Every structure is written in C-alpha cells, then in structure tokens.
Amino acid sequence: MDQNNSLPPYAQGLASPQGAMTPGIPIFSPMMPYGTGLTPQPIQNTSSLSILEEQQRQQQQQQQQQQQQQQQQQQQQQQAAQQSTSQQAAQVASGQAPQIFHSQTLTTAPLPGTTPLYPSPVTPMTPITPATPASESSGIVPQLQNIVSTVNLGCKLDLKTIALRARNAEYNPKRFAAVIMRIREPRTTALIFSSGKMVCTGAKSEEQSRLAARKYARVVQKLGFPAKFLDFKIQNMVGSCDVKFPIRLEGLVLTHQQFSSYEPELFPGLIYRMIKPRIVLLIFVSGKVVLTGAKVRAEIYEAFENIYPILKGFRKTT
Amino acid sequence: MPGGGRCPDCGSTELVEDSHYSQSQLVCSDCGCVVTEGVLTTTFSDEGNLREVTYSRSTGENEQVSRSEQRGLRRVRDLCRVLQLPPTFEDTAVAYYQQAYRHSGIRAARLQKKEVLVGCCVLITCRQRNWPLTMGTICTLLYADLDVFSGTYMQLVKLLGLDVPSLCLAELVKTYCSSFKLFQASPSVPAKYVEDKEKMLSRTLQLVELADETWLVTGRHPLPVITAATFLAWQSLQPSYRLSCSLARFCKYANVDLPHPASCRLQELLAVLLQMAKQLAWLQVLKLDKRSVVKHIGDLLQHRHTLVRSAFRDGTAEMETQEKELQGRGQGEEVGDSSLGLPQGKQPASPALLLPPCMLKPPKRICHTSTVSTVTGDENISDSEIEQYLRTPQEVRDFQRAQAAGQAGTSVPNPP
Numbered sequence: 001m002d003q004n005n006s007l008p009p010y011a012q013g014l015a016s017p018q019g020a021m022t023p024g025i026p027i028f029s030p031m032m033p034y035g036t037g038l039t040p041q042p043i044q045n046t047s048s049l050s051i052l053e054e055q056q057r058q059q060q061q062q063q064q065q066q067q068q069q070q071q072q073q074q075q076q077q078q079q080a081a082q083q084s085t086s087q088q089a090a091q092v093a094s095g096q097a098p099q100i101f102h103s104q105t106l107t108t109a110p111l112p113g114t115t116p117l118y119p120s121p122v123t124p125m126t127p128i129t130p131a132t133p134a135s136e137s138s139g140i141v142p143q144l145q146n147i148v149s150t151v152n153l154g155c156k157l158d159l160k161t162i163a164l165r166a167r168n169a170e171y172n173p174k175r176f177a178a179v180i181m182r183i184r185e186p187r188t189t190a191l192i193f194s195s196g197k198m199v200c201t202g203a204k205s206e207e208q209s210r211l212a213a214r215k216y217a218r219v220v221q222k223l224g225f226p227a228k229f230l231d232f233k234i235q236n237m238v239g240s241c242d243v244k245f246p247i248r249l250e251g252l253v254l255t256h257q258q259f260s261s262y263e264p265e266l267f268p269g270l271i272y273r274m275i276k277p278r279i280v281l282l283i284f285v286s287g288k289v290v291l292t293g294a295k296v297r298a299e300i301y302e303a304f305e306n307i308y309p310i311l312k313g314f315r316k317t318t
Numbered sequence: 319m320p321g322g323g324r325c326p327d328c329g330s331t332e333l334v335e336d337s338h339y340s341q342s343q344l345v346c347s348d349c350g351c352v353v354t355e356g357v358l359t360t361t362f363s364d365e366g367n368l369r370e371v372t373y374s375r376s377t378g379e380n381e382q383v384s385r386s387e388q389r390g391l392r393r394v395r396d397l398c399r400v401l402q403l404p405p406t407f408e409d410t411a412v413a414y415y416q417q418a419y420r421h422s423g424i425r426a427a428r429l430q431k432k433e434v435l436v437g438c439c440v441l442i443t444c445r446q447r448n449w450p451l452t453m454g455t456i457c458t459l460l461y462a463d464l465d466v467f468s469g470t471y472m473q474l475v476k477l478l479g480l481d482v483p484s485l486c487l488a489e490l491v492k493t494y495c496s497s498f499k500l501f502q503a504s505p506s507v508p509a510k511y512v513e514d515k516e517k518m519l520s521r522t523l524q525l526v527e528l529a530d531e532t533w534l535v536t537g538r539h540p541l542p543v544i545t546a547a548t549f550l551a552w553q554s555l556q557p558s559y560r561l562s563c564s565l566a567r568f569c570k571y572a573n574v575d576l577p578h579p580a581s582c583r584l585q586e587l588l589a590v591l592l593q594m595a596k597q598l599a600w601l602q603v604l605k606l607d608k609r610s611v612v613k614h615i616g617d618l619l620q621h622r623h624t625l626v627r628s629a630f631r632d633g634t635a636e637m638e639t640q641e642k643e644l645q646g647r648g649q650g651e652e653v654g655d656s657s658l659g660l661p662q663g664k665q666p667a668s669p670a671l672l673l674p675p676c677m678l679k680p681p682k683r684i685c686h687t688s689t690v691s692t693v694t695g696d697e698n699i700s701d702s703e704i705e706q707y708l709r710t711p712q713e714v715r716d717f718q719r720a721q722a723a724g725q726a727g728t729s730v731p732n733p734p
Contacts, residue, residue, distance in 0.1 A: 165714055168707045183707065186693070210695035218704050246674050249536050250484060257481050265453045265485070266468045268537035285537040286676045 138308040142239035147209040153196040154228035188212040239300040243287040248314045279303035327351040387419050393436040407443050414439040434462045434470045445482050450490035498572035507571050510559040521551035524619045532590045533674035542577040546584035554615035594618050594625040630672035
C-alpha cells in the first residue's frame, strides 16, 4: 500500500492504531461530537486510497456502466443510487479494514448511520467490520483559541491617514510598517499594510474571523478608501485541550522519535510534528495539548484523535 | 611564417608563432629573437566584453574549503579539546559541521550563527555518544545566547535529519557531582563538609531516580534537580554537622553555580520525602518536618520503591487507589520491617496524588468553556458600530495640534 511505504520500518509493526499517519477514524462518522454546528469539511486524501481500493472503485464503476447498458432507465437510477451509497459505505469501511475487502460484488450490509435508499437483492460479500474505530473516541473536543486569516482590500492605503483618523489604530513606522488596529467585538487585532493586504488575528472561530475582517474593511472604507473584500483565507488555526492525565514525555520521545522533539533544557513541552494531517502539537507533562498549523477545523480534530491513543499509552507510570 | 616578416637580427624569414605562457609572441626560429609580442594585460575596452561571475555562482566554492568554513572547523576542534572529549568525537563533529556547511542557508548565515553552529555540532556528537554535555555549558563557552543557540540547534537537527537522543541523566549526575569541590580537604572547606565521592554519587543517583519517578524531572531543566539532590545527599550523610548549611552556601563551598530553580526543586523533593516518611511507623511518631526528614533520607531511600507505591496513588484513576493501598500493605509485610505492623489505632497516612507539581497546584485562572457563539460571518455591520472607531473631525484637529506641539517641544524631527 502506498501509505505503508512511507512509514518508517518500526512504525509498521506498532499495535497502536495506525500511528500518526493514517486517519484511524473516519472524520465524517456520526459519532464524532463537534462543538458548533459547523459541518466538518472532508479531507481530500485521494492519495491515501490504497491500490486495492482504487481497483474496487474502478470495478464498481465498470459494473455500474455495464448494468446501465443492460437495464431500463428506472432500474438504472435505482442501481446508481444504491451503488453510490454502498460505494460510499464501502469507501468508509475500507478505510478501516482494507484487507477484508476482497470481493468485487457490492455489499448489502448498511453501515450504522447510512441507510440505503433502495433495498436490493445483491449477493452479499465477506462481512465488513462495522465502522467503530479501533480505539474508543476520546470524547474530548479541542477548543479553538486563535484564528489567523488574511484578506486583500484591493487598493493601496495611506497608513498615516488611517492612523490619524481612526481611534483604534496605532502606527509606528520605525518599529513596524503596518497599522495595528483593534476592534472590541469580536475581540481581534488586525495588521493593515499599505499594499492593501490585511492580517486578522485573535478570533475564536472561522465565522468570527470573517466577521472581524469585514468590520476592519468597513472601517477602512469609511475612512475614504475604496476597500473591497477579496481572497479571504484562513491561514492558521490554534486549538487546545486537556487529556486530564500526566504524560511521560521521555517515554513518548523514545517511541516516536521520528516525530517528536523534547528538549527540557529549552522548552518544557514536547513538540510533535504529525505528518498526516500536517499539524504541530505541543504536549505538556500536565496533559495539556496545543495543536497548531491547521487550515481547517477538521485537521485539529483529526490530529487530536490520532494523538489521544498514543498519549493514553503513556498514562501509567509503572 | 609566410607574409614577409623578417627577423631584424638575422634577417631570416622563419618566424614562428609561439606563445610564452599566456603571452603570444612571434619568434625567429633561427636566432630566437622575439620579433613582436602580444599584450600581457587586457585593456579596459577589452574587459568590457568580459562578464564577471560572482564567487557564489562560480565553481570556486566547491573546489576549495572557504576561509570561514576552515575557521569553523578549527573552532570545532578547539571546542572538543577544551571539553577534553575523546578523539573520535572530534572527527564526528567536524563531519557534521561540513555536512551542515553544504546547505546554502548555513553558508549564507551570519557569523554569530556560524559560531553557534560549532557548539551545536559538538553537542549533537556528545548526545549521540551519551556524553553528558548541557547546552548551558556550551553557551557559556561560546559566549552565546541560549535563544540563538536553541534556534540554530533545532534548525540543524531538522536540516540534517538527525535523531538526537535525550540527555543521559545518570551520566550527567556523575559528571556534575564530580565537579563539586568537596571530596578533598582544602583550606576553604571546613573539615566536616568533606565527603566521600562514591557515597555521595550513589545517594545522589538514588535521589534523582526518586525525583524522576515522582514527576519532578519531566519537563524541567535537569540541572537544578541534580543540584538539589546532591545537596540533600551531602546533608544526609552527616546531618548533625551539615543541617545548618544552606543550599547557597553549599554551592559556594563546592565552587559550583547555584541554578535559580534549585531551591524550588529542593522543596518539592523534601515534600516527596516527607510523604514517604509518613508511611514508616517509627518516623510517623517523630512528626518530621522538612529539616528533620533529612536525617532519615538513608532509610527512606533504602525502601524507596515500596514507600513510593504506598505513599502515592496514581493520580489518574480513583479505582486503583484501594488496590495500591492493599498492595502497599502487602509489600510492607513482605519486606519484613515493622513499617506496617501497626497497632490498631494508627494507620499509614492516606496516599497523596502522584502527579507533576503543575497539576497539583490550583489553576491560575478559571478556564471558562467558551460559549457557543452563533456568528455566521455574514451578518450586517451597523454603521454606528463602525463610527465608534472613527475620530470626529474635532478630535483629528486636536490630535494634529497635540502632535505638532509634541514635535516642537522635543525639537527632534519625528517622521510620522
């Protein structure tokens, strides 16, 4: 499998669920509790599909085409609908246990949470393991602490004018070549550059960051500049949570040497650079974990779900 | 040479085009007289056609070791000799420096960074061979800032893709303790303060192990813990004479710098020892405090494994509390001493939580869970809300007046 080639040799033998490189738990499982109503964006990880799964998909697509040619329009629709749900189900399931998925026929067994639209008599294949993760879901949801976003106001700005006519701005060109502006609601800070680009920091959610950036743009507009709101993009998200038990950092750095950096002479925490998703975690002895480097919220949740079983392994001292 | 050229000396027509190194010459083949010669140097107009290549884009860099790299390699060898490292370390450190120098980011770095790089290479070599060298030592030797050192070190490890093992605590204890000047009688050290090296080393090692087991070492700088452990070991070996000596005075006699967190670690270690002492019956009656427990460190260390298990319960699960208590009692009876053969009235003290000190302290601020906000990001922004952030024209005038007055007052041109 593609992903196993990139794993270091020692990690392939580990019993711990899929180490840190594969998503052990499907991120769109209905069992994942998410704080706000924001639906998680699915991770575009087509590269993680194994060759076997690729073959399966291609074969299923071929079968789909064959059946469409043979049967009538209505039956084709039925088949297509049912195949798509089972395909989805099959994809989700094969993320869990690809080695079981040998047969080329479609499955009848619906996964919990996905109901097939049309019940159909199709030959059953080898049973798929239900979509429960190898380890229990942690039940802890990381809280977002900071969002950094950028937006292009689309016009050149005169920073002196802005600093003069805005109450909430500070501008010290000798120290930094941008105006630092703050608003109270949402409590954020923005760096506004003369090129028209702006960085907005301090928001606690993506929507708040967007709202705050719009407010800054409106302030700049009212100051007389033709400000627009182009290319709003979230650049970084920081989250934190507490696993509520102490962690033996020395042990963790020994077993996960490839990913961890623990230098107590420099910093009290362990810096864990997870490959998939590309997130940096700061793990402290008190059990508090800081996750940063995410572009979307789901990456933070996925990273925490990946690290939680690893940390539980270091829970007992002797 | 055909064409009517004649040698002015012998008149022969046999003139040969022959160059003397880079200078072209017309020479008579009969008498050897140089008839004409080319220019040795180029003129300004000629040079206009030449194109200069910067050194970094020529191949000169690859052909020879640059002067700054030579200097760096010399510094690496010097540092290894100053630290009295085994000779094999020198070659490894030099190899790392050369490897690092191949990267353009390092080649173009400032001299300060290249200086610190020397220390990083030596440190990595020592860490890989379990030689206990701390970053503080290297920074002192190189007169470098720990921040600069840490940045360069992390960059180097990432760049070279190295696996650097952690600092070996046992080796560090041995090296650090040996540096204490208390093992030989000297005029500056009172007679009763001199101690046998082996005894102190073994006891310090046991104390450091105890600290590691009870979460006092994880996440902290190792040196202050070792200083505190050395102090306690030294005190406990002859408590009657040494209890009056403070940590600071001890370090002065030993000619060792006292790291600032050492006093904190000392208090934490004493608290752990006190908690262990509560499990021993004959010590319970004595009602020990942080000073008197030092006298019994020897006993406590002798039974430290049992005592830690019985004195502390796993901070994570309440379910295991009772199990551990039972285990502790059982263990005590196996050991055979009268620790838990107690009269009915007295029971060992209830186990304390075995957690890192940062988890035992009350939280500094209330971490309120963030309220779920129903912000969509696309709400209407009212004008009045934006107006509050804009200055009124009157305010602008006042501000400009104040700025002008300020500038006039200081009479320093203040470019806005």
